[in-house]
Every structure is written in structure tokens, then in C-alpha cells.
Amino acid sequence: MAVASGVRIGWPDVPEHVRAEVETILGDRVVQAVSQPGGFSPGTADRVRTAKGGRAFVKAVSPAQNERSVQLLRQEALVSAALPPGVPAPRLLGCFDDGEWIALVLQDVEGRHPVTPWHRTELDAVLATLGALAARTTPCPMPELPTVAGLLGNDLSGWERLAADTPGDLDPWAAARLPELVALGAAGVAALAGDTVAHTDIRADNLLVGPDGTVTVVDWPWACVGPAWLDTAMIMVNVNLFGGHDVDALLAEHAHPLGARPADLTALLAAMTGYFLDACRRPDPPGLPTVRAFQRAQGDATLRWLRTRLAAGL
Structure with a gap:
């Protein structure tokens, strides 16, 4: 893994x-x-x-x-x-x-990264923290932040680049549906309007669980303004990568109450899948020899999840 x-x-x-x-x-x-x-x-x-x-x-x-x-x-x-x-x-x-x-x-925050594959008690604590974070930062109290679409819109247009220059090892299911995936990815970017501070890089390694179970969110360079449900949706990409949980049920429980529509979540998942599968084929950035393999693993896992959601009509 x-x-x-x-x-x-x-x-x-x-x-x-x-x-x-x-x-x-x-x-x-x-x-x-x-x-x-x-x-x-x-x-x-x-x-x-x-x-x-x-x-x-x-x-x-x-x-x-x-x-x-x-x-x-x-x-x-x-x-x-x-x-x-x-x-x-x-x-x-x-x-x-x-x-x-x-x-x-x-500040040095006492704590450790959540265990992966995710333990349900730690995942519940993280989801509660992300919900509270969204409530605390709506409306956005930081007017200088960019929007999600402005900061990440180009990155999330990966299916357009994959369609224009299709790699030979692209999954056959995706290769046969490139126009649909381009449109779905664009819909994912369009769904990202909002007035909440979003961290947008939520993974286990950007979270700390303290001895008392409290959760701290670290590493904030990608913060921007987006929908209240965005970070909750993004942590599910990490949960899905490691397996062991019904991520669709978790989205229904935690993202839907924050205003996420099922179709918007599927479109965002498509946009993120396109990003991962496009980015992973680039050369290693200087000093970062492992990032492309991690992007490829995320792309493969999110593509499988995307197929499941589309097959279920979500």
C-alpha cells in the first residue's frame, strides 16, 4: 500500500x-x-x-x-x-x-496520525471535527482566501488532459467513457461554490489525534473557500484508499447534512480521480520521489469507487 x-x-x-x-x-x-x-x-x-x-x-x-x-x-x-x-x-x-x-x-500539538486502515472511533472523531470546523468557519472569516475553483480548478480538470493525450495504460472502462468523464469532472468543479473555509488536503497524515481523542488539523497551505461538505468528502478518498468502511454510507451520514447532493459528490469524485490519474504520469518533482506512486494508488482506488457510485445511480 x-x-x-x-x-x-x-x-x-x-x-x-x-x-x-x-x-x-x-x-x-x-x-x-x-x-x-x-x-x-x-x-x-x-x-x-x-x-x-x-x-x-x-x-x-x-x-x-x-x-x-x-x-x-x-x-x-x-x-x-x-x-x-x-x-x-x-x-x-x-x-x-x-x-x-x-x-x-x-505550536507543538501532542498527538499522532490516525491509524490506517482507519479505525472507526478515530474516523468518527475526525468527521465530528470536520463538521465543527465547517460550522466555525461559515461564513468564511478570511476574505483573502481563494475559491476552490480558482485554486484547484485546473488540477481538477485532469480528464481533459487524459482525453487529449490518453495514456496506453488507462483503465479500459475509463478510456471508453472519456467524454462522459470530462463532463462529469467539470460538473465536480462547478459544484464547489460555497462560503466555508476548506483545508482541501485532508488525509491521515494531515491530522493528529491527541491522547484525549481530540483531533487537530495541520498543514494548511491549500486552504480556500468552498462548500461546507468539501473536507468531509475529501477525507473519504483517504478512507476509501485504505479500505474497511462503507464510504458511501459515511457520506450520506456526514456530507449530506452539510448540503452535499449525491450527484455533486460523484462529480467531485470524478474530478479528483482525473487529477490523480493525470498527475501520476508526470516526472517526479525535485525532492519528492514517492508522490507519483501515491497519486497513482489514489487514482486507482477512486476510479473503482467512482464506477461503483455510477453503477448505483449515485
């Missing part, structure tokens, strides 16, 4: 002047840094402890690892600073950016 995990540099690989600026933000000297698994950024992701016992979570990257990761970390800094109180996300303690290296210093 492909997992969301890349290859990172560590705290000692960060230049001395950047580490010194992080310590200035913390007001103390870092004496321990433990690299954290999960996610695809090639930069650092370390839980750090200071000489006086302070704790923080530090992320740092430069274009030498991946230029796009630098852009995403800058966007995450803006979003994290603007998230309203009460949102279950780490608090931004400070940011250093010298134009090349960027380092985010965030």
Missing part, C-alpha cells in the same frame, strides 16, 4: 543562521529535534525541545530541496496566522523568511 510519506532533510541540514532565527522566535536554544513522518515536503518537519523545556514544531525548506515547497510554506504561514480562534489547528508562533530559506515555528 502506498503511503503519504516522502524523503526529508533534517534539523542539522538547516543552515546555522536559520536555526538561530528559529531559536530567537522560541526565545531559547534548541537541544533536541525529532523528525516527523508523513507528508511529502522534502524540508524539515521536526518536533523541537529547548533547553528550558519549551516545545514547538518547526518546518523549514529552501528552493534547493523544492521550489514549490517554499511557495507552499509561505502560503501556510499566511493562512496559519489568519485562522480564527477556535479552529483546531496549531497556532503560528513565528516565521523566518530570508528570501531563500523559510521556517515556520508552530
Whole structure:
């Protein structure tokens, strides 16, 4: 099973002047840094402890690892600073950016990623948290955020690119229905209007479950404005990937009450499938040798799910 995990540099690989600026933000000297698994950024992701016992979570990257990761970390800094109180996300303690290296210093949230394949008790806690997050951020309190269609519309038009340049290994069922899938994917993008803050990158590796069962949502560079049900729908892609749950029943229980129509969910699933199957055929991005395999695994799993929903008339 492909997992969301890349290859990172560590705290000692960060230049001395950047580490010194992080310590200035913390007001103390870092004496321990433990690299954290999960996610695809090639930069650092370390839980750090200071000489006086302070704790923080530090992320740092430069274009030498991946230029796009630098852009995403800058966007995450803006979003994290603007998230309203009460949102279950780490608090931004400070940011250093010298134009090349960027380092985010965030609250260190005690917890671990949910177990995959998903345990139902943790999944229930995540779904409750996503529902509460949607309620807390509707109407959107962050007017500077882009819309989902504006930020991700091109990515979610993958079926158009697959139809124009069809790979030889495309699933025969999909290859025979490309015009239908292009139209369905476009309908998925059109369904994404809304007035709620959406994380849009909800997976197990972007969630932390605390010792008391509370859930924290981390890694916010892709935040935008969309429908209240979007994050609930997106976590089901991850649940479906690992198996063991009736994802359609879960959508009916948790996404429909947030305003999702079955046809919109099917169209979004089509758009996401097109994205995964299109993106996975591109060359590996610099410093990210595992992301294409993970996209391919997600594409194959969502395509099977899409076929099931269409066969059921959903």
C-alpha cells in the first residue's frame, strides 16, 4: 500500500543562521529535534525541545530541496496566522523568511496520525471535527482566501488532459467513457461554490489525534473557500484508499447534512480521480520521489469507487 510519506532533510541540514532565527522566535536554544513522518515536503518537519523545556514544531525548506515547497510554506504561514480562534489547528508562533530559506515555528500539538486502515472511533472523531470546523468557519472569516475553483480548478480538470493525450495504460472502462468523464469532472468543479473555509488536503497524515481523542488539523497551505461538505468528502478518498468502511454510507451520514447532493459528490469524485490519474504520469518533482506512486494508488482506488457510485445511480 502506498503511503503519504516522502524523503526529508533534517534539523542539522538547516543552515546555522536559520536555526538561530528559529531559536530567537522560541526565545531559547534548541537541544533536541525529532523528525516527523508523513507528508511529502522534502524540508524539515521536526518536533523541537529547548533547553528550558519549551516545545514547538518547526518546518523549514529552501528552493534547493523544492521550489514549490517554499511557495507552499509561505502560503501556510499566511493562512496559519489568519485562522480564527477556535479552529483546531496549531497556532503560528513565528516565521523566518530570508528570501531563500523559510521556517515556520508552530505550536507543538501532542498527538499522532490516525491509524490506517482507519479505525472507526478515530474516523468518527475526525468527521465530528470536520463538521465543527465547517460550522466555525461559515461564513468564511478570511476574505483573502481563494475559491476552490480558482485554486484547484485546473488540477481538477485532469480528464481533459487524459482525453487529449490518453495514456496506453488507462483503465479500459475509463478510456471508453472519456467524454462522459470530462463532463462529469467539470460538473465536480462547478459544484464547489460555497462560503466555508476548506483545508482541501485532508488525509491521515494531515491530522493528529491527541491522547484525549481530540483531533487537530495541520498543514494548511491549500486552504480556500468552498462548500461546507468539501473536507468531509475529501477525507473519504483517504478512507476509501485504505479500505474497511462503507464510504458511501459515511457520506450520506456526514456530507449530506452539510448540503452535499449525491450527484455533486460523484462529480467531485470524478474530478479528483482525473487529477490523480493525470498527475501520476508526470516526472517526479525535485525532492519528492514517492508522490507519483501515491497519486497513482489514489487514482486507482477512486476510479473503482467512482464506477461503483455510477453503477448505483449515485
